[in-house]
Amino acid sequence: MPSQIYNKLLMTGQYISAEQASAFDDFTINQIGVPSAVLMEKAALAVYDRLLKSPAFNLKKVLVIAGSGNNGGDGIAVARLLYLRGIPVTIWLLGQQDKASVQTQLQLKIVKNYGLPIENQIDEENFSKYTCLVDAIFGVGLSREIEGNYAQAVNRINASTAAVMAVDIPSGLHADDGKVLGTSVQADETVTMSYNKMAMATEQGRQLAGLVTVADIGIYDPNCLPAN
Ligand SMILES: NC(=O)C1=CN([C@@H]2O[C@H](COP(=O)(O)OP(=O)(O)OC[C@H]3O[C@@H](n4cnc5c(N)ncnc54)[C@H](O)[C@@H]3O)[C@@H](O)[C@H]2O)[C@@H](O)CC1
Numbered sequence: 324m325p326s327q328i329y330n331k332l333l334m335t336g337q338y339i340s341a342e343q344a345s346a347f348d349d350f351t352i353n354q355i356g357v358p359s360a361v362l363m364e365k366a367a368l369a370v371y372d373r374l375l376k377s378p379a380f381n382l383k384k385v386l387v388i389a390g391s392g393n394n395g396g397d398g399i400a401v402a403r404l405l406y407l408r409g410i411p412v413t414i415w416l417l418g419q420q421d422k423a424s425v426q427t428q429l430q431l432k433i434v435k436n437y438g439l440p441i442e443n444q445i446d447e448e449n450f451s452k453y454t455c456l457v458d459a460i461f462g463v464g465l466s467r468e469i470e471g472n473y474a475q476a477v478n479r480i481n482a483s484t485a486a487v488m489a490v491d492i493p494s495g496l497h498a499d500d501g502k503v504l505g506t507s508v509q510a511d512e513t514v515t516m517s518y519n520k521m522a523m524a525t526e527q528g529r530q531l532a533g534l535v536t537v538a539d540i541g542i543y544d545p546n547c548l549p550a551n
Pocket residue numbers: 348358359360362363366390391392393394395396397424426460461462463464465466467468469470473490491492516
């Protein structure tokens with residue numbers, strides 16, 4: 324593919340909305356035919372690679388905090404990759420498993436078959452032992468104020484001294500305008516999928532996201548694809 328098309332495909336330096344993110348996702352899965360699980364695996368690999376490479380993270384004892392949507396699915400896949408590399412990792416699963424998305428249920432099935440530790444509650448003493456926290460609670464699907472045990476989990480993450488990696492976007496930040504919906508994770512780094520999100524173009528969003536890596540996971544703006 325000629326490089327000028329490829330660069331346009333990547334729309335480097337562009338920011339997209341939650342709606343665009345979902346639309347590009349959907350197009351790639353349903354029009355192009357890339358299975359959702361393949362995209363999730365590539366997203367997880369991008370986060371995993373950054374966790375291994377970045378000096379900000381001490382992987383002595385990792386906790387992945389996972390919601391029940393596909394952001395959680397990404398996080399659970401990251402936990403699996405770390406586990407298979409021999410890195411001590413635990414999944415703290417928020418929300419009801421039976422309400423999890425199809426992709427997240429698949430990721431849960433896989434980690435259970437590998438025997439990864441999954442907790443629904445983490446007491447304070449254990450929580451304080453983690454050296455690295457992966458925020459996979461909410462991604463671009465966040466649509467209302469964070470409350471209850473989700474808010475409690477965000478506040479515990481923020482009170483921790485462990486470094487925080489946010490999957491796709493810090494949980495609590497609205498993807499389109501960088502507004503904090505109740506509370507938001509303060510991340511040291513964020514790995515965001517396919518294109519940067521409009522939230523990270525705002526002062527608050529940039530501050531909460533920390534160092535942002537844009538991961539090319541094979542999702543492109545359909546308007547940039549060469550007409551076949
Ligand atoms: N094909 C895939 O599976 C891919 C998934 N991706 C990931 O998928 C994410 C989007 O996933 P989803 O659309 O499932 O949504 P999220 O995982 O962002 O949110 C989970 C669900 O939480 C619910 N919710 C929203 N606000 C809430 C609140 N305040 N309190 C409680 N529940 C709330 C919504 O029903 C939402 O569906 C992206 O951010 C990205 O991380 C990307 O990696 C691209 C590929």
